[in-house]
Amino acid sequence: MIEDNKIMRSKRVVVTGGAGFIGSNLTTELASAFDVTVIDNLSTGHIENLSHIMDEITFIKGSITDPDLLKEAFVDVDTIFHQGAIPSVQRSVDNPSATNEANVDGTLNVLVAARDCGARKVVFASSSSVYGDTPTLPKAEDMNPNPKSPYAVSKLAGEYYCRVFSEVYGLKTVCLRYFNVFGPRQDPRSEYAAVIPRFITRILDGMPPVIYGDGGQTRDFTFVGDVVKANMLAMKGDVQGVFNVACGQRISLNELAERIMEIAGRRIEPVYDFPRAGDVRDSLADISRARGAMGYAPGYDLESGLRETVEWFWRG
DSSP states (O other), X not given: OHHHHHHHXXXXXXXXXXXXXXXXXXXXXXXXXXXXXXXXXXSSOOGGGGGGGGGGSEEEEOOTTOHHXXXXXXXXXXXXXXXXSOOOHXXXXXXXXXXXXXXXXXXXXXXXXXXXXXXXXXXXXXXXXXXXXXXXXXXXXXXXXXXXXXXXXXXXXXXXXXXXXXXXXXXXXXXXXXXXXXXXTOOOXXXXXOHHHHHHHHHHTTOOOEEXXXXXXXXXXXXXXXXXXXXXXXHSTTOOEEEEESOSOOEEHHHHHHHHHHHHTOOOXXXXXXXXXXXXXXXXXXXXXXXXXXXXXXXXXXXXXXXXXXXXXXXX
């Protein structure tokens, strides 16, 4: 067993955006078995997310917009987990140029450096936003994409670049379309924060959750532990392609607020605001492709994921 662990630890992996919400959860899992390097410019990530494993990893403060840094960091690396991006649909609507630079140019830089350094595989964090507001549910990977925001466009462009680098250069790539990820370490403080950490922190502080629109819009929320699991499965073997990563169930934002209040033991009437540009009405994933190709199956339903997340925020 010790021998096997030494062999595993000799395999080098890189996590871009590894100080972010998803990236830090993934890095924590990887650090127990691999030689991990994190690249993050800390523009949206937080070094505190890695404080518990800083002695076990190599941290580089730098940007995916720096090709020379990437080529130096990717030497002798087996797999790159490309989580680095400017997140948020609304942020991309407010500043599409910054989103394009980080998410499109940055992804191209990662792929070029991976190719030039002889990396075996790139696992790319894509998004369910590429589907847009098509009425068909559930969303399957063979549907025509219909992006409704600069963020969605940037993620779809990243997928296309991954496919081309696989076909032209032989670099193995996997694109994981995340559906509304939530869990511990998700930052509720930004004006662009995702809905679940905003709901939880406001409810725990005795404030009403703010719902944009009528609250009837539905989402397929995915616990971060299942996203980590999907990344680990995507690293293995020759699996390639585009895969939905989700729970496979949906809930309205009105119901979500009620569920969180029940778990927190508090009752506060939500307040409603105007809908936000670029938001889609309904989202639900078909996860059969990931199940068949990678053996992915969610380990958390919404209730168990919410309870773990509320407890984490409660502890502060």
